[in-house]
Amino acid sequence: MEPLNANYWNERYQAGQIPWDIGYASPPLLAYAASLQDKQTRILIPGAGHAYEAVALHQRGFEQIFVCDWAPLAFAHLRQNAPDFPENNLLVADFFTLDLQVDLILEQTFFCAIDPALRPDYVAHAARLLAPEGTLAGVLFANPFPFPGPPFGGTAQEYSQLFSTHFSIRQLALCEQSIKPRAGRELFLEAIVSIE
Numbered sequence: 001m002e003p004l005n006a007n008y009w010n011e012r013y014q015a016g017q018i019p020w021d022i023g024y025a026s027p028p029l030l031a032y033a034a035s036l037q038d039k040q041t042r043i044l045i046p047g048a049g050h051a052y053e054a055v056a057l058h059q060r061g062f063e064q065i066f067v068c069d070w071a072p073l074a075f076a077h078l079r080q081n082a083p084d085f086p087e088n089n090l091l092v093a094d095f096f097t098l099d100l101q102v103d104l105i106l107e108q109t110f111f112c113a114i115d116p117a118l119r120p121d122y123v124a125h126a127a128r129l130l131a132p133e134g135t136l137a138g139v140l141f142a143n144p145f146p147f148p149g150p151p152f153g154g155t156a157q158e159y160s161q162l163f164s165t166h167f168s169i170r171q172l173a174l175c176e177q178s179i180k181p182r183a184g185r186e187l188f189l190e191a192i193v194s195i196e
Contacts, residue, residue, distance in 0.1 A: 025052040026108050027177040028139050028188050033057055033106075040064060042102040044129065046095045047110025050077035058082045066102065070094050096121060101131050107138025107189070112151040119162055127166035130193040136167060137190045139175060156187055167191035 030053070039061045045054050048067035055078055057065055067078065068091040075090050091098065095110065096118075105126050114122060126136050141153035156172055163169055168191065175186040 025056040026139060028175045028186070029053050029106055029108060029137075030056060031177045032137050032188075032190070033060070036062075036104075041104055042066070042131075043104045043106060044068065044098075044100070044102040045106045045108065046098075046126075047108075047113055048078075049074050049109060051075065052077070053106060053108060054078055054085070055082045058085055065089060066091060066100065068093055068095055068098060096125055098125075098129060100129065102129055103131050103134050105130060105134075105136045105138075107136060107140070109151070111138070112141055112149070112153065114150075114152075116149075116152050116154070120165070123163055123166050127193045132193070134193045135190060136163075136193070138188070139178075140187045140189055142174060142185050142187045159187065159189065163189065163191050166194055168194055 033053070033056070040063060042064045043057065043062060044066045045051060046068045048054060048069045049071075051067045051069075051074070054065050054067045059082070065085075066089045067075070069075065070093060072092050075092070078085055078090070111119070111122060130136065140159055141151065142156065144153045144155065145151065160169060160172060163172075170190040170192060172187055172189050172191075174184060175182075175188045178184070178186045
């Protein structure tokens with residue numbers, strides 16, 4: 001398997017080889033975000049890609065959104081569609097090296113893009129980044145894939161065991177707002193970081 005590093009992802013964006021990109025904000029994440037009342041909620045979107053969700057939340061008045069991707073080209077869409085988005089909140093970095101504290105991590109396509117061997121590290125680092133009682137919410141594929149990734153799938157049972165090491169799972173169920181091609185194939189996860 002080719003190394004899933006910054007060069008790999010930047011080349012994918014440069015070549016337009018991003019089939020996971022649906023071209024707009026994820027409906028399950030927008031539905032979840034509609035329940036958020038505090039516009040000062042500190043939100044991190046890791047592996048944000050074109051960051052459609054960040055643009056939508058920014059346009060709804062959320063002021064503390066951080067997007068992370070190690071492919072610099074990924075942020076071109078965000079800069080074009082939200083020119084007043086704070087440049088300091090565009091983190092061209094490796095998620096696993098981030099050092100900040102947020103209230104909410106929104107997961108869209110990052111978890112499925114990393115090598116599954118890194119998933120325990122992802123869960124542990126997400127828990128470290130979250131403030132006490134912080135939330136990780138997002139979309140995960142509901143089944144394994146019969147081909148080498150990325151993307152990489154999984155099962156609800158696998159995810160439950162994995163996230164339960166650092167989180168209390170509030171919900172893990174099939175998405176009700178998935179786009180048509182993914183209907184019945186996505187799970188929505190909402191988990192509260194455990195206080196150690």
